[in-house]
Amino acid sequence: MPKKQQSTTTPEAVVPEVDAPRVATSEATTPETASAGATGAAVTAPEAPSAAPEPTVPSDEVLAQIAEGTHTGPHSVLGQHPAGLPDADAVVIRALRPLAREVVAVLDSGARVELAHIGHGVWQGVSVAGFQDYVLETTYEDDITWTADDPYRYLPTVGDIDLHLFGEGRHERLWEMLGSHHRTMSGVARETWGTAFAVWAPHARAVRVIGDFNNWNGVLHAMRRMDVHGIWELFVPDLAPYSAYKFEILTAAGEWIEKADPMARHTETPPATASVVTESSYRWGDSGWMSARAAQNPNDQPISVYEMHLGSWRQGLGYRDAADQLIDYLHETGYTHVEFLPLAEHPYEPSWGYQVTGYYAPTSRFGHPDDLKYLIDRLHQARIGVYMDWVPGHFPKDAWALANFDGQPLYEHSDPRLGEHQDWGTLIFNFGDSQVRNFLVANALYWLDEFHVDGLRVDAVASMLYLDYSRKDGEWLPNRYGGRENLEAISFLQETTATAYKLHPGVMMMAEESTSWGGVTHPTSNGGLGFGLKWNMGWMNDSLRYIANDPLWRNYHQNELTFSFLYSFSENFILPISHDEVVHGKGSLIGKMPGDPWQQLANVRAYLAFQWAHPGKQLLFMGQEFGQRSEWSQERSLDWWILDQPAHRGLLSFVAQLNRVYRENPSFWQQDSSSAGFSWIDGSDAANSVLAFLRWDRDGNPVAALFNFSGRPVGDYRIGLPFAGTWEELLNSDAAEFGGSGVGNYGSVVAENEPSHGHPASVVLTLPPLGALYLRPKRRK
CATH class of the missing domain: 2.60.40.1180 (Golgi alpha-mannosidase II)
Structure with missing residues (x-):
């Protein structure tokens, strides 16, 4: 790993509290400017001149939006850009540093470019040395100096192909696009380690990243909107794994709300609710099992399943601690498979995992995600298959999670007759929305791919199939043909099973379906749901x-x-x-x-x-x-x-x-x-x-x-x-x-x-x- 750059931890004295702003409309907030970024090539720079020519200064309205964190394209203002001056090598550098006394851009060449305050805490200066990598040296009152890389000098971490696939609702590896990822990013002449953040929030007026690395104040970490589908992105240089974070979202009603990352792959241990930047270093040893699995039809193999709730099997065991004891016990009792009640993150323990808030995060109650990989790997090496319960039928209303994610219904259907389980007090996914379906289908693939799970048992399928499930007359809406079948949910289930079997031959998709619905395990090509097994209730x-x-x-x-x-x-x-x-x-x-x-x-x-x-x-x-x-x-x-x-x-x-x-x-x-x-x-x-x-x-x-x-x-x-x-x-x-x-x-x-x-x-x-x-x-x- 390259040597780390200077820490980006923000001193508490540096960042003021910012009230919820009112957003004015300007040309700078169009999608075109929102996705703009700095480009350029490495240049050997001379010393910066003491008197640089003056470039254009953004309007006061734009500067105010930058300061308030409400500009949808902060990268189009901040960072480094062509100065538009006669000197073709002239580059303007802008930075947001509220309450600063002095701001200097220190170029990799060693040159120092002094920035001047142009309003609302935004500073600006010009270098005639062309585009270079640099850090910002900021001095505050009492001579406190903070040196950090500039998030706004980096190109987008989300590419056009990713955006297109998500726009089509067909991104089969969505977890690699959205969420938080510790990675390297190329600057002008060198690479920098840091963390890339991306989130889907189409109704948001602005999105900021907050976390323990910036004292939970997102003023200096506003994200840019990438496209019409509402993808927001930011790269925070030098930010290492295991930082806690959330997204701070400005709703259409002008309210700032804090949300955990729907695509987080690790979380704080409940009752704490923040997401955690993570990375995996696990190396699998189950290639023999995986190869044999892909070559077999599980329906004509022996399957006797030991269903278990990990937390109460033998209390106090983590993922790694459980491995030896569970393997010994399953060998003693002779089961071919173990099926875990849901292991995705959930805030309420008595829900047994069926009220999921972190669909991509193994619960932290039992350890790091790599610890779960270790448990599954060990089970596979001991010739024991692993199934896991999966809950795409509903999710809880916790204010910090998926519900009204960007200030209004996003993952759930906006009509409570379609979007809420009255009996359970939970919300129902909007299965007709392409991006919501993508979120769920990719989640099934995530557990099969990243954790080598051998199959998913889909919970409460009957509640998804019927629009009138547990509803009285007048409490549900018929489909376009006047029937009670949820056509969008049916299509979603078919897409999930077909995609899972296409990409992961040998896995088993199981349905907990308690009615006489015909064709649950029939092929999708014949109109069936495509499951491998149905629970015989x-x-x-x-x-x-x-x-x-x-x-x-x-x-x-x-x-x-x-x-x-x-x-x-x-x-x-x-x-x-x-x-x-x-x-x-x-x-x-x-x-x-x-x-x-x-x-x-x-x-x-x-x-x-x-x-x-x-x-x-x-x-x-x-x-x-x-x-x-x-x-x-x-x-x-x-x-x-x-x-x-x-x-x-x-x-x-x-x-x-x-x-x-x-x-x-x-x-x-x-x-x-x-x-x-x-x-x-x-x-x-x-x-x-x-x-x-x-x-x-x-x-x-x-x-x-x-x-x-x-x-x-x-x-x-x-x-x-x-x-x-x-x-x-x-x-x-x-x-x-x-x-x-x-x-x-x-x-x-x-x-x-x-x-x-x-x-x-x-x-x-x-x-x-x-x-x-x-x-x-x-x-x-």
């Missing part, structure tokens, strides 16, 4: 309702267990028992089960075996894998102490075995999206609360999944099978090692050529109480 509701019944009465509810098989292949499904099912008075999974503690644990084992064998992928929220009895709370760690009880340790061992059997048998997952991967043995034996079916891989290898949800063993029970011969027991949920009663078939059964249940062979066996069996034809060695 119907299966969840039906199966939980069934399992909550006393076994004596389950025979009356068999259809609740079998109905999901009628639509299992209408979409690509994942079966979730998520955080939503163990909060808000719903209790824990084991708490939903009837009976005494032994029966509750047996029910959990049988239920999870049913979930893992059912067509679709699986997701289970943390703590349920060992039978936590208390309801989950983000305010405390999981009840790890309960694992000291053998019965709960047995449940954890069962889940580990369940995941191992699942991973090692492609019959469970290779054809999840095809009816060829499933066939019935018998779903109609309600009298015994028995259910039996087959899962198939592409090579025609079956696994039989048998379930007895009654509270008694069912002996001498004939089950049809596709092949005669020995079938080995892959899993028995009632095994003593898992805390069961040990009822079973001694590890294997022999099927004979006697047809039953529409199959050419059958076997007579014993089904354990509240139990599940997995059987597989014995493989020849």
Whole structure:
């Protein structure tokens, strides 16, 4: 890194407080002048003359705008420009230095150009040495001298191609254009390290950068407006990473407001709300994982997901601290993937991350963004995939964040019938605005690209799809065809999934969609939303309702267990028992089960075996894998102490075995999206609360999944099978090692050529109480 130049930290005595100004209109505020900048080539300069010719002085109105920070193109006035004098090398240098006694531009050649005060704190001088790099030496009363580079001598940090792409709403790497970036900028003959700031604020009359580097006073750091779309830009030389900052915006109503950067990639730790300049030095080590991921279709791979809230899994762990412990635990339990509840920055901890204010910033509660990269990298190297919840459906109303960002609705729709969730107290993105869509689509790509996330679970998709979602008559507006579908949101979701799969093959886009919307996982080319998986909320509701019944009465509810098989292949499904099912008075999974503690644990084992064998992928929220009895709370760690009880340790061992059997048998997952991967043995034996079916891989290898949800063993029970011969027991949920009663078939059964249940062979066996069996034809060695 080049040697740093002099510090730009502004002495408090240097910058006065500035009241909200009134802005006059002048030719200097046109877009053409706003985007103008100094140009020139390196020149070997002689000593500056003592008496320089006088160039034109800007009007008093323009000088007042510069002083008040309301000029939309301060670079067109400040900095260095051709002087317009007979001497072609004559350059005028102007600087804003309120309360200064003397201002001198010190050229790289060593020459000193004295500047004279021309009004409103603006100083001006002329050099006949041509364009050069320089710093400003400012002396105040009491002989305080401050030397700093001049932000207004640099060309724009945002290029024409960037502006065009954003104007079209198609900038797929928007985080590299907007926000804050520590980088080098070329001057006339040398490069300077500093920080480039850029923000979208089309309704703003002016924008300034404030931060700990200028005592939160933006008088000397007014930004220039680049184009009609409202991009504002400023390069602050010598400003190093980890400075805190915000944008100070003059609204159309004449009010100065302070806003965090919507594109910030790092933030202060809540409850502090400022954005933080950052840079990444992380070097990834997961190239093998990423290459293999790109070559696979995740839909025909094993996916069993451990959903977790990082802050309450084991409280006190940061991103780096969690790596070893989480990897060891996921290896012990056998999950293929972990899914984090939202990790984007959010001010309110009890929102669990679903009220996002910093869409591009990993929450600082657990460390630096590079620390999150470390965690994900380590998980990948341990052959564990990483999903993350993503929340484009709504955002909170915090005054310092996205709401009314530039003084009026910008990210949200201006009509509350389209732009506000009354139930949640949050705002809805304006999905029909090209730049808002660009902000969101690029955000999805940001997590996939910069953090190597393997997939995004999109929260609350149903709330986005329907204009009348949770609204009464008269509280919503129909679409242009008179319907209730949110056409702009549909188009946005299609654009997001299609772009994600195009740029990152092998990732998984998942939808939490709770209605019967058709085509959630169908290709966008066929009018679908393009997701890879849809949360099967119907299966969840039906199966939980069934399992909550006393076994004596389950025979009356068999259809609740079998109905999901009628639509299992209408979409690509994942079966979730998520955080939503163990909060808000719903209790824990084991708490939903009837009976005494032994029966509750047996029910959990049988239920999870049913979930893992059912067509679709699986997701289970943390703590349920060992039978936590208390309801989950983000305010405390999981009840790890309960694992000291053998019965709960047995449940954890069962889940580990369940995941191992699942991973090692492609019959469970290779054809999840095809009816060829499933066939019935018998779903109609309600009298015994028995259910039996087959899962198939592409090579025609079956696994039989048998379930007895009654509270008694069912002996001498004939089950049809596709092949005669020995079938080995892959899993028995009632095994003593898992805390069961040990009822079973001694590890294997022999099927004979006697047809039953529409199959050419059958076997007579014993089904354990509240139990599940997995059987597989014995493989020849």
